[in-house]
Every structure is written in structure tokens, then in C-alpha cells.
Amino acid sequence: MLTHRRRESLSNADFGWLRAKHHITVFDGGNPDHEPVGNLMVWNDDEIAVGGGFPFHGHQDMEIITYVRQGVLGHRDTLGSDGLIHAGDVQVMSAGTGIRHAEFNKGDVPLKLYQIWLQPRTVGGAPQWNTRQFPKADRSGRFVVLASGFPDDEGALPVRADARVLAATLKASEQIHHVLAPSHSAYLVVASGRVAVNGEPMNAYDGVAITHATNVEIVAFEDSELVMVDAG
Structure with a gap:
């Protein structure tokens, strides 16, 4: 079954320096139909103004994946990690028993990114942070696993959740x-372009929850970029 979450139906927030659309409702008053999908708890489409960012704040017992779509993200945390994440690259933070971090727009254009939160398979554990580059050319015409809680997904950033984050580009x-897998659900977002998912037309910035379906057929109407969470 497909549940289309069109861009105009998404909850949103505007703080000036941050404009966000929420594929999954994260505050009272948001779209009540946009519930978590499996262990996918948050999917925010954020735009952070030049010079803006999140000051130090804390998280616990959550797997947080950041996919940078445009610009440069600067990251610092209480583990001593200090990194720059560029468009197309991915950052993973396992909050575990607790971590504090700050993230800022370190470029000269608005920073656009997806913030994806997964419920971990178990609570606790030492916090961890990691990042790596994923050239878009490698995912042309196919899904590439960016982050995964399954050991068979070689080359993916590890997360402590029964889920995987994938991306693809299509001509x-x-x-x-x-x-x-028969027991899995998924959530797919059209980062750019226009596609059909199992015959359902989708525009840029739309999302779709996929449940009780084992086969997903995607056809591109124009050059497109896709990001999907197989939510275990």
C-alpha cells in the first residue's frame, strides 16, 4: 500500500534562519496523518540560512542520519568530532547514552539537508559519530546503501537500527x-525531479509511505534524485 504525502500536506516551521518541512509530524498541531513509519521517527527537510545553525544541544537513544543536499554543514560535538559535510555526503550520529552537538551552515548558500531519525534496536551504548563521501555518480540508475544496521551492507555507514538509508539518481x-522484505515498511522522498512509484505520480519534495508491499517499481519522468529509508 502507498500513502502519498504531498509537499503541500507536510507540517512546516519557519524561524527565519531555519525553514523546515516535516514528513513525519514532530509537534502538536502538525498533520496527524503523518505518523512514524516502522522505526523511522523523524524526517525533516531543513533549509538553514547562511550564518545560521543549531547551537549545542543534546540527544539520547536515537540514530540520527543527516543527508546534505546543498551547501556545507559544519559539525562539532562533545566527542571532539569536528567535520564538514558537503552536498551528497552523509553523517551518522548514534546518540546512545547521550551526546551534545552543534551544527551550522558553513557555506555561502542556503544549507539544505534531510534530518532522519531512527529508533535504535536497543537503548544505551557509547555515542558515536561518523561521516563519509558518497559520489552521486556511483548511484546512477540504482539504489546505493548510505547507512545501515545490517552487516551485509558493505561500505555503508553503520547505525544501530534495523533499517537502511538508500539513495539513487535516475535519468x-x-x-x-x-x-x-515482507515485514518491512519504507519511506521514499523525491529530492528532485518527477517519478511514479508503483504507478503513483510524485513530484519533487513529495514523500510516500510504503507498507505491505514487497516490490517497488520506480519510473522517472525526468532526471530525478531519490532518498529512501527501508524502515525495518
């Missing part, structure tokens, strides 16, 4: 066939 008229 116009290209197709992808993706198989989900």
Missing part, C-alpha cells in the same frame, strides 16, 4: 525495481 525514463 528521464530510467526505472528501478526494489524489493522489500
Whole structure:
């Protein structure tokens, strides 16, 4: 079953320096129909103004994946980590027993990113942070696993959740066939372009919750970029 969450139906917030759309409702008054999908608890589409950012704040018992779509993200945390994450690259933070971090727009254009939160399979554990580059050319015409809690997904950033984060780029008229385990759900976002998912037309910035389906057929109407969470 597909549940289309169109861009205009998403909850949103505007703080001046931060404009966000929420594929999953994160505050009272948001769209009540946009509930978590499996262990996917948060998917925020954030735009952070030049010079803006989140000051030091804390998290606990959550797997937080950041996918940078445009610009440069600066990260610092209480583990001593200090990094720059560029467009197309991914950062993973396992909050575990607790971590504090700050994140800022370190570029000269608005910073656009996805913040994806996964419920861990167990609570606790030492906090960890990691990042790596994922060239977009490597995911042309196919899904590439960016972060995963499954050991068979070699090359992916590790997370402590029964889930994986994937991305793909498609040229116009290209197709992808993706198989989900019978017990799994998924959430897919069209980062750019226009596609059909199992025949359902989707525009840029739309999302779709996929449940009780093992086969996902995606056809691109124009050059497109996709990000998906297989939510275990």
C-alpha cells in the first residue's frame, strides 16, 4: 500500500534562519496523518540560512542520519568530532547514552539537508559519530546503501537500527525495481525531479509511505534524485 504525502500536506516551521518541512509530524498541531513509519521517527527537510545553525544541544537513544543536499554543514560535538559535510555526503550520529552537538551552515548558500531519525534496536551504548563521501555518480540508475544496521551492507555507514538509508539518481525514463522484505515498511522522498512509484505520480519534495508491499517499481519522468529509508 502507498500513502502519498504531498509537499503541500507536510507540517512546516519557519524561524527565519531555519525553514523546515516535516514528513513525519514532530509537534502538536502538525498533520496527524503523518505518523512514524516502522522505526523511522523523524524526517525533516531543513533549509538553514547562511550564518545560521543549531547551537549545542543534546540527544539520547536515537540514530540520527543527516543527508546534505546543498551547501556545507559544519559539525562539532562533545566527542571532539569536528567535520564538514558537503552536498551528497552523509553523517551518522548514534546518540546512545547521550551526546551534545552543534551544527551550522558553513557555506555561502542556503544549507539544505534531510534530518532522519531512527529508533535504535536497543537503548544505551557509547555515542558515536561518523561521516563519509558518497559520489552521486556511483548511484546512477540504482539504489546505493548510505547507512545501515545490517552487516551485509558493505561500505555503508553503520547505525544501530534495523533499517537502511538508500539513495539513487535516475535519468528521464530510467526505472528501478526494489524489493522489500515482507515485514518491512519504507519511506521514499523525491529530492528532485518527477517519478511514479508503483504507478503513483510524485513530484519533487513529495514523500510516500510504503507498507505491505514487497516490490517497488520506480519510473522517472525526468532526471530525478531519490532518498529512501527501508524502515525495518
